[in-house]
Amino acid sequence: MKIKTLLLFTCLVGLGAPALADDPNLARNLAATCANCHGTNGHAVDAGTPGTMGALAGVPAEDLMTKLSAFRADLVPATIMHQIAKGFTEEQLQLIAEYFAAQPR
Amino acid sequence: MLNRRAFLKAVGSIAATTGALGGLASYAYAKENSGGHVIVVGGGWGGNTAAKYLRMWSNGAIKVTLIEPSSRFVSCPISNLVVGGLKQIDDITMSYETLSKRWGVNLVHDRVTRIDVAARKVGLSNGDTLDYDRLVLSPGIDFLTDEIEGLSGNEERIPHAWKAGPQTALLRQQLEAMEDGGVVAIHIPKVPYRCPPGPYERACLVSNYLKQQKPRSKVLLLDANPDIQSKKGLFQAAFEERYSGILEYVPNSTLLSVDASSLTAELEFSEVKADVLNVIPPMRSGRLVDQLGVELINDRWVDVDWLTMEAKGAPNVHVLGDATFPAPTMPKSGHMANQHGKIAAAAIINLLAGQAPNPAPVAVNTCYSFVDDTNVIHVASVHQFDAEKGTLMPVEGAGGVSSAPNAFEGRYALSWANNVWTDMLG
Known part of the structure; x- marks a missing residue:
């Protein structure tokens, strides 16, 4: 864990990405805001049962971004996600999508 | 940008391999309990989340002791469904076992009686003293029953049912025992109080029960506030369309005193005689915070x-949930307390490692309310840290409420509950 964190931190500093270098665990922290509904690390309870929240773990980042962008733009029917997706920047959503994509299903 | 994405993907695959080991198995790679000791006081929505996430995110390096007097967790959210007869108390009662068995949280079922901020020690009612590096307090709320004459000591006769558990079951029993034609009076204190939409949901679900089982009965919703405090238009419509003739909403109803023997409520301008009297008293942060020696905002809130959830004036002590003086428009909700727990856990891990806390925390709130057996409305908001203002600010243009009560969200509300319960206890 520590080696991974260090590696991430060093690499991000190396890349000179100012918004991301702030906290090496930014993606993890942002993704944790979704866990209340979509499960810890995206492992939703009873995922797949109709009328339950979708699991996000292991979903390709491109797919998640397509959905989130559509919610943000009110292009798809939604009960709540259109309101929540608008609360994050595009860059934050990208970090969240990458984080969940990397979680084992 | 492409480079960064490609890089994050590469990191992601490392995370996937280590993450696949999951839970305790991966602790073999961290020096167990080598990263300091955090004591979490209060096994509710904030405390449970902080305890689990501290263990999970530190990979077991931080020792976590959770101190909670109750042997079982009872959920406030969904407890109005028990009051309304749609769920049983067992449905909202859960074990703390997974926190200890899966996550290695050291559970102590006792009550904290003393906190020494300078010496970083807490004292338990059994006489033990425990040392901490950082302390997390999630003490919830305590009632200011003395502000309503005649209420103190009578909560068996006049339940609040605003802390889930025996009080929830008691209010349900009283409703079941009431004869058709009876009057149920529910009193809402002035804001801020725990769970802004909660009393209005309760009024709906009690009315729903009476409409089906005891249709000659009445519900009086006596609100000390001048108006409905959450999801206003939606609740107003629910009152009028679903419960016309049963539910009467009475704003500006400040409660002065109660008579426990006759179940009479004396309001500023009138008097109400009830068969079931449910008084949600004015409230403040859990009295445990008085041990910190800090000045409370409005004498009530921390x-x-x-950035860290650290209490101002109490170094190394982080306070979560309903006990806090909220950031602008931030509700006192279980969902929000869970988010506080995660902000605190992330900050504490950084601070114990000598690093700066995340400078850009985000908190989301989602709150579902049932207006009848199956139909639900929500309110949601997203709060981003604003460095200039030094606080979490609601994002303009984000958040909002349901367009109308609907059964989709009736199912999502229960799925939300299962997920958030598991997120903090599973």
Whole structure:
């Protein structure tokens, strides 16, 4: 864990990405805001049962971004996600999508 | 940008391999309990989340002791369904076992009686003293029953049912025992109180029960506030369309005194005689915070640094949930307390490692309310840290409420509950 964190931190500093270098665990922290509904690390309870929240773990980042962008733009029917997706920047959503994509299903 | 994405993907695959080991198995790679000791006081929505996430995110390096007097967790959210007869108390009662068995949280079922901020020690009612590096307090709320004459000591006769558990079951029993034609009076204190939409949901679900089982009965919703405090238009419509003739909403109803023997409520301008009297008293942060020696805002709430949840004036002590003086428009909700727990856990891990806390925390709130057996409305908001203002600010243009009560969200509300319960206890 520590080696991974260090590696991430060093690499991000190396890349000179100012918004991301702030906290090496930014993606993890942002993704944790979704866990209340979509499960810890995206492992939703009873995922797949109709009328339950979708699991996000292991979903390709491109797919998640397509959905989130559509919610943000009110292009798809939604009960709540259109309101929540608008609360994050595009860059934050990208970090969240990458984080969940990397979680084992 | 492409480079960064490609890089994050590469990191992601490392995370996937280590993450696949999951839970305790991966602790073999961390020096167990080598990263300091955090004591979490209060096994509710904030405390449970902080305890689990501290263990999970530190990979077991931080020792976590959770101190909670109750042997079982009872959920406030969904408890109105028990009051309304749609769920049983067992449905909202859960074990703390997974926190200890899966996550290695050291559970102590006792009550904290003393906190020494300078010496970083807490004292338990059994006489033990425990040392901490950082302390997390999630003490919830305590009632100011003395502000309503005649209420103190009568909560068996006049339940609040605003802390889930025996009080929830008691209010349900009283409703079941009431004869058709009876009057149920529910009193809402002035804001701020725990769970802004909660009393209006309760009024709906009690009315729903009476409409089906005891249709000659009445519900009086006596609100000390001048208006409905959450999801106003939606609740107003629910009152009028679903419960016309049963539910009467009475704003500006400040409760002065109660008579426990006759179940009479004396309001500022009138008097109400009830068969079931449910008084939600005015409230403040859990009295445990008085041990910190900090000045409370409005004598009730703890001022915190929103980057870390650290209490202002009490170094190394983080306060979560309903006990905090909220950031602008932030509700006192279980969902929000869970988010506080995660902000605190992330900050504490950084601070114990000598690193700066995340400078850009985000908190989301989602709150579902049932208006009848199956139909639900929500309110949602997203709060981003604003460095200039030094607090979490609601994002303009984000958040909002349901367009109308609907059965989709009736199912999502229960799925939300299962997920958030598992997120903090599973």
